[in-house]
Amino acid sequence: MSRDLFARIALAQIPKILTLLDRNPHSPTYGCFDRNFWHYKIIDFPSGMSQEFVWPLALAYQTDVPENPFYQESSIRDWVEAGILYAARSAHADGSCDDYFPYERAAGASAFSLLACVESYQLLELDNKEALRFFERRADWLAHHEESGQLTNHQALIVLCLELVGRLLQTSKWKRAKLRRFERVLDWQRDEGWFPEYEGCDPGYHTLTLWCLARLERMRSPSDPRLKEALVKAVELASLFIHPDGSYGGEYSSRNTYNFFPHGFELAGRWIPKALAINDLFLQGLENGKAPCYADDHIIGHHTWNYLLAWQDFIEERPEPLPRPLGQIWLKEANLLVIRHPTVEIESAGEIGAKEVEEENERSEMPETTAISSEGAIVELYVSLNKGGTFKLFRDRQLVASDTHFSLQVRHGGKLKNAVGHLIANDKVSIEKNEIIIIGQLGWAKQQQMTPLKMMILRSVMLTGGRFFPNLIRKILQAMLITGKQDAPFHFTRTFRWEDGYWNISDELFSQSKSWKKVVSAGIGCAQTSIYIVMSRTFQLGQLLPWLDLTDRVKELSQGQSLRVDRKL
Structure with a gap:
């Protein structure tokens, strides 16, 4: 399977990301990626999440593949630095940023954009004291902020941010906060291998958390055995939801997403071969157009940088195709059921549980079920x-x-x-x-929609008392939406x-x-x-x-x- 497919799909998104960017050095919003704010002027604050788009640009600058017009172009480097500085200058005094409404102080947007800025800063070997002060200020805020809702991917992202900024600034000031959140991520992981997202299991966001843990495992020496154990369980869980056509996840999950972040599987694949087999099947899906479209103004960045990282760390030696065990796999805590039947009767097919699947796969024997190659004729039901x-x-x-x-x-x-x-x-x-x-x-x-009156009320609340209680407003909106x-x-x-x-x-x-x-x-x-x-x-x-x-x-x-x-x- 060609690694260049990851790069080709990601690089095709760069022109749109550049269109979202204010590229005028004399503009007061130079470096802003929220086109609705700086160009259309139809919103009254810039979304801090948009500054995450510096990372796809930085990676495009470094990605040496044929027909990459952005490779080593000095303008790209300048625009990445401008994007980092705009993230710093548009942030609140405490380092946080908003995403959906003023004074929201959104943990997810703050973590995603900080991660992107730090990685881009190091990738391009920039030297800017204003950016470094911003990294520290935002890391301070993330270390102590607690958001409403149980979103494991946010916790894992914050751990990764604190690890990266701590290494860059050569400080251990966030050691305790980082450990607390890391323990929370491990504690939240269910025995079935998944990480909770709001009300249950979402295999899509699961691959983002898996990526964060794989990055941490690669950075730490010696590796934490609990981290490796968590990754083994996480990969096993993901293997259940890569569909036979190479698509992944969907509306049966808790958050209805088709997310798939392949880079974590390349990292874990150095010592978990099944992770690479999952990626290979996903690549087949990409080749056949089975990936979802994430090319809207707000979410185009996530998969773009992750695909470029997957290209960068692609492992050339690949395992055999992923076997698809026949039988019934019931994840009781996740309330998800996967059943695979042959189109013709196979005598040894039977019923198995998720834990049995994991144990039997480790021994490469499955006496109560039958494993056949991904080319086999199977009826697969995901419920x-x-x-x-x-x-x-x-x-x-x-x-x-x-x-x-x-x-x-x-x-x-x-x-x-x-x-x-x-x-x-x-x-x-x-x-x-x-x-x-x-x-x-x-x-x-x-199906609640915003109206001019509702928007005025929300703005009034956030510009007065709500700015001091953004988490309460977020909790109310979560319950409504x-x-x-x-x-x-x-x-x-x-x-x-x-x-x-x-x-x-x-x-x-x-x-x-x-x-x-x-x-x-x-x-x-x-x-x-x-x-x-x-x-x-x-x-x-x-x-x-x-x-x-x-x-x-x-x-x-x-x-x-x-x-x-x-x-x-």
């Missing part, structure tokens, strides 16, 4: 057990179904609201050998049944009182999500699967009747 049974189904390496459950437009309280089945909840689940039953209730989608579920007056039963080489999926939806008459439209979509996550709702080729329109069938229902949908996949 979220706490999101109503949201699923993806692959047959012979091709996506044949992606299902984000029932979605109804309902007249409710004088408004048109959206009732959905894909919100995280405590659904009732029954799992037998060839049958899965999930019983739950639809919830009201989180991300976490929690408000029940809608519809309940469902979803049944998966394996018969004769096919999955038979039966859905039954029940309405309380006279709710059928209030339904305006109904359907099942392949990519409907309804919580706010910055890295979700990106386009991926699997989303071309058609919408299943059920509106006419709902219109025929009377009180007491249920909507039933049967599919053979």
Whole structure:
């Protein structure tokens, strides 16, 4: 597999990143990457996260591949330094920065952009005392700030930032804070290998945390054995969610992301061969256009720098293709189920748990299951057990179904609201050998939009008392836009049944009182999500699967009747 694919895809994003950058040395916003602020002037503060884009530029400057017009260009070097200085000058006095609203003091944006600035500063061997003072000020803030929500990737990023800045400035002042957060990351990792993100397991953000830990493991000598153990478990978990077509993750995860950060797998692959096999399958997906599109103004940077790092540290000797164990892997804490069946009956196929998979893979023997190569003919089902049974189904390496459950437009309280089945909840689940039953209730989608009045209220709050309590405001917004579920007056039963080489999926939806008459439209979509996550709702080729329109069938229902949908996949 060619390493240059990582570089080609990443370098294709550099012109857009340069378009986002104010490149005028005489401009008061020289070095700002938030085009909505400096050019369009449609927002009243610059997003600090945007300054992360210095790192893709610095890496493009150093990436020696054919047809890279940015290699060793002095203008790129100047613009990177300008971006670092703008990050310093646009930060708050305490070193923090904002992302979504003024005086937010966002930990994620502060950590991402600091990491990018420090790495770029060292990569280009810059010498600037103002930048160094800024690095120290922001590291001080990150060391002591505690954010709302359980986001392991942010904790791991902060550990990495403190490690890098401490080494650059040759200080141990953040040793205690760094150790506290490092212990938190290890403590938060579940026995199944995943790291929590808000309400559960998101395999996409998991690969970002894995990358942070792989960087730390590479930097530390001697290596912490607990760090290596955490990485082994993390790689094993990731291997479950690299799909046979090379795509990764999706709407069945807690944060609905298709994120995949390949550099951590190249780093861990020096001593965990399975990590390289995961990357190889992902590269096949890249080659076939299966990667999601992250080329919007806010998130274009993350994968660009990570792809360039993966190119830089690519290991030439690659392992055999990743085997795909047949059977059932049930991650009970994560509420995720992966089932692989052969298209023809194989006598030794059986049921296994995630821990057994790990143990058996270490011994290269799997007496209760059968491992076959990625070229084999398999039916693969990925199901979220706490999101109503949201699923993806692959047959012979091709996506044949992606299902984000029932979605109804309902007249409710004088408004048109959206009732959905894909919100995280405590659904009732029954799992037998060839049958899965999930019983739950639809919830009201989180579809709040900003209005001029709401924007004025938020600005007024943040410019007065809210600026002193940004974490409280963030917690309130998280509850409004991300976490929690408000029940809608519809309940469902979803049944998966394996018969004769096919999955038979039966859905039954029940309405309380006279709710059928209030339904305006109904359907099942392949990519409907309804919580706010910055890295979700990106386009991926699997989303071309058609919408299943059920509106006419709902219109025929009377009180007491249920909507039933049967599919053979």
